[in-house]
Every structure is written in structure tokens, then in C-alpha cells.
Amino acid sequence: MQRSAERIATISAHLNPSAYQMEDGVGLSQANCRAKGGSPGFKVAILGAAGGIGQPLAMLMKMNPLVSVLHLYDVANTPGVTADISHMDTGAVVRGFLGPQQLEDALTGMDLVIIPAGVPRKPGMTRDDLFNINAGIVKTLCEGIAKCCPKAIVNIISNPVNSTVPIAAEVFKMAGTFDPRRLLGVTMLDVVRANTFVAEVLGLDPREVDVPVVGGHAGVTILPLLSQIKPPCSFTPAETEYLTSRIQNGGTEVVEAKAGAGSATLSMAYAAVKFADACLHGLRGDASIVECAFVSSQACVTELPFFASRVRLGRNGVEEIYPLGPLNEYERSGLEKAKKELATSIHKGVTFVNK
Ligand SMILES: NC(=O)c1ccc[n+]([C@@H]2O[C@H](COP(=O)([O-])OP(=O)(O)OC[C@H]3O[C@@H](n4cnc5c(N)ncnc54)[C@H](O)[C@@H]3O)[C@@H](O)[C@H]2O)c1
Numbered sequence: 001m002q003r004s005a006e007r008i009a010t011i012s013a014h015l016n017p018s019a020y021q022m023e024d025g026v027g028l029s030q031a032n033c034r035a036k037g038g039s040p041g042f043k044v045a046i047l048g049a050a051g052g053i054g055q056p057l058a059m060l061m062k063m064n065p066l067v068s069v070l071h072l073y074d075v076a077n078t079p080g081v082t083a084d085i086s087h088m089d090t091g092a093v094v095r096g097f098l099g100p101q102q103l104e105d106a107l108t109g110m111d112l113v114i115i116p117a118g119v120p121r122k123p124g125m126t127r128d129d130l131f132n133i134n135a136g137i138v139k140t141l142c143e144g145i146a147k148c149c150p151k152a153i154v155n156i157i158s159n160p161v162n163s164t165v166p167i168a169a170e171v172f173k174m175a176g177t178f179d180p181r182r183l184l185g186v187t188m189l190d191v192v193r194a195n196t197f198v199a200e201v202l203g204l205d206p207r208e209v210d211v212p213v214v215g216g217h218a219g220v221t222i223l224p225l226l227s228q229i230k231p232p233c234s235f236t237p238a239e240t241e242y243l244t245s246r247i248q249n250g251g252t253e254v255v256e257a258k259a260g261a262g263s264a265t266l267s268m269a270y271a272a273v274k275f276a277d278a279c280l281h282g283l284r285g286d287a288s289i290v291e292c293a294f295v296s297s298q299a300c301v302t303e304l305p306f307f308a309s310r311v312r313l314g315r316n317g318v319e320e321i322y323p324l325g326p327l328n329e330y331e332r333s334g335l336e337k338a339k340k341e342l343a344t345s346i347h348k349g350v351t352f353v354n355k
């Protein structure tokens with residue numbers, strides 16, 4: 001009888017989204033235990049999980065064997081997305097959270113928080129044009145992280161990344177929880193694009209190509225280091241010009257092709273999962289996990305407080321930040337342009353929190 005009552009509680013918890021969302025601490029813990037599926041792993045929250053990036057990102061994270069619990073938070077549509085994804089027969093347990101009153105439950109106990117919440121660009125806009133709306137969204141979500149899971153690794157996708165990461169850092173500093181190793185702006189899509197476009201030019205499989213992309217995540221701040229690609233290859237000046245421009249404008253290429261229906265979502269979800277997976281492997285203690293990310297570099301790479309660099313990921317997040325390495329003349333000139341724009345964007349983010 002007892003087992004049968006537990007089974008029914010489990011099933012109704014899945015079918016009644018509001019009961020399911022409230023399961024922690026309100027009497028559904030037995031049902032919760034039975035729902036766990038037994039896979040050990042990390043607890044991951046996606047904030048903005050019902051959006052264009054959030055939905056495929058949630059699906060791909062549900063497929064990740066390193067994830068045991070997946071929390072999906074949004075201000076709209078999470079019950080439907082959660083019900084849908086929770087039917088996938090993979091190990092991670094999925095829970096949905098809707099609206100600010102459920103943000104704290106969504107965040108409590110998380111090891112990794114991924115933030116794609118916020119508005120995307122339309123044709124003719126820059127990423128900085130999103131600042132007025134997205135700055136406040138990221139600030140509020142980071143206040144929740146500081147309160148509920150201050151030790152979580154945070155992956156920020158919301159644009160403008162060059163400003164939203166400094167905003168997050170300021171929020172964490174004010175709360176006394178800032179650990180520069182745990183805050184990472186996601187620039188992986190720039191690397192994914194660079195690998196793809198370079199492979200096209202060289203006639204290679206993109207999986208064989210590795211292009212470091214440093215600087216930031218907007219226009220000229222996106223600085224592909226074509227002189228450092230693996231496998232080592234050389235480019236004509238025309239190829240260098242074409243590839244640099246295409247990588248820097250990859251986001252705009254998608255925004256224009258979508259013609260008002262948003263920006264990159266599917267390739268971004270792919271890139272976000274690739275990056276989150278690297279963070280989880282680092283957390284697990286795997287060796288030699290190196291990716292590019294926009295991090296607090298505390299002026300150790302350039303004089304700027306934030307910069308996208310190659311970083312080694314480990315149990316605490318960013319364990320090591322690699323120097324830029326030797327740059328050619330074209331890259332040195334690009335670096336100066338990138339630093340100028342980055343300084344402005346970083347300052348804008350810092351000022352927003354301290355105004
Ligand atoms: N870093 C990158 O490389 C990269 C790549 C692509 C897009 N982006 C950025 O990611 C963001 C999201 O893009 P998208 O296409 O998914 O947009 P979208 O509009 O499809 O989805 C955004 C989601 O955020 C939710 N949201 C809004 N306010 C929220 C809040 N306060 N708390 C929680 N959720 C909230 C919305 O309800 C929506 O579901 C944009 O800012 C976009 O520019 C970044």
C-alpha cells in the first residue's frame with residue numbers, strides 16, 4: 001500500500017506542474033527520491049530556459065551524462081518546456097520554476113548556472129543596444145545566485161557579454177561572494193564559428209580545427225588568432241581579412257538571415273553545451289580542459305580587468321589564464337581596436353551596478 005501511494009505521488013508530481021515545482025520541502029521528497037534515476041552528477045540551472053537558446057540548451061543538457069538535476073527557470077512558459085523535456089529517458093531529473101517568486105528554489109544547491117535570459121537583437125541593432133533591458137535582468141538573476149548558490153560556476157550568455165559579465169562581477173562583489181574563477185562569459189560560439197569558417201577555407205573537417213578567439217564578444221572585440229590555429233596553417237592576406245571579418249560578424253549574419261525573428265539560437269545552444277560540458281569536466285577534476293572564455297583576468301593578459309582568453313578549467317572554475325602568445329602585425333592592430341571598445345563596455349557594466 002505504502003509503495004503504491006508513493007508511486008501515485010510520483011506520477012501526480014509529474015503531471016501537476018505546480019506541485020512539481022514546489023516539491024522541495026513541501027512533502028514530495030519521497031516522490032522526488034523515486035524520480036532521481038540514480039545517476040550521480042552535477043546540478044545545473046538554466047535561467048531563461050524557455051527561450052530560443054534556452055529550449056535546445058535544456059534539451060542538450062538533459063542528454064548530458066554529467067548532469068543529475070536540471071532546473072529550468074524562466075518568467076514565461078517553463079511548465080510546458082519542463083513537461084516536454086522531462087519525458088526524455090535520460091538520467092537527469094528536470095524541475096521547472098516560473099517567475100521571480102520561484103527563482104530562489106531554482107538556484108538553491110546548484111553547481112553550475114547558465115544564463116541565456118534576455119532579449120536578442122533585431123537587424124540594425126548592435127549587442128550594446130540590448131544593454132538597457134538585459135543589464136537589469138542579469139543583475140537581478142546574479143543577486144539570486146549570490147544569495148542561493150554563491151559557489152556555483154556561472155556561465156553568462158546574455159548580451160552584451162562584454163558588459164553583462166562585469167555587471168555580474170559587481171553584483172557578486174557587493175554581496176561579498178565574488179570569486180573571479182567562477183564567473184565566465186560564454187564566447188564559445190565565436191570559436192565554433194571560427195573553426196567552421198577556417199575549415200571551409202582550408203578544406204578540412206571542422207572537428208580537426210582549433211582557432212583561439214580572444215578579446216570579447218562583439219564586433220571588433222572578437223579577435224581570432226589565425227596565426228595560432230591548430231593544425232598550424234598559413235593564410236594569404238585576403239584569406240585573413242575574409243575570415244576575421246566573417247568571424248567578427250557571424251552573429252550579425254544570423255540576425256540578418258532571421259530577419260527580425262531573433263539571433264543565433266541553435267548554434268548557440270550547441271556552443272553553450274560544449275562550454276558547460278567543459279566546465280563540468282573541470283569540476284569533476286578532469287585534466288587539461290582548455291577553452292576560450294571572457295573572464296576576470298585582473299590585468300594579467302592585458303591592462304583590462306576582463307578579457308576573453310584561453311583558460312584551463314578545473315574544480316574551482318578558471319584555474320589558469322593563458323597569455324596571448326605571439327601575435328602577428330595584423331593581430332596586434334586588431335588587439336588595439338578590441339581593447340578600446342572593450343574598455344568602454346566594461347566601464348558601462350561596472351557603472352550600471354554602482355550608479
Ligand atoms: N553569448 C553569445 O554568444 C550569444 C549568442 C546568441 C545569443 N545571445 C544572447 O542570449 C540572449 C537570449 O537569446 P534568445 O535568442 O534565447 O532570446 P529569447 O527571447 O528567445 O529568449 C530569452 C528568454 O529569456 C526569458 N527572460 C526574460 N527576462 C527574464 C528574466 N528576468 N528571468 C528569466 N528569464 C527571462 C524570456 O522569457 C525568454 O524565454 C540574448 O541576449 C542574446 O543576445 C548570446
Ligand SMILES: O=C(O)C[C@H](O)C(=O)O
Pocket residue numbers: 120121127159189250251252254255263264
Ligand atoms: O549576434 C547576436 O546578437 C547574438 C550572439 O551574440 C551571436 O554572436 O550570435
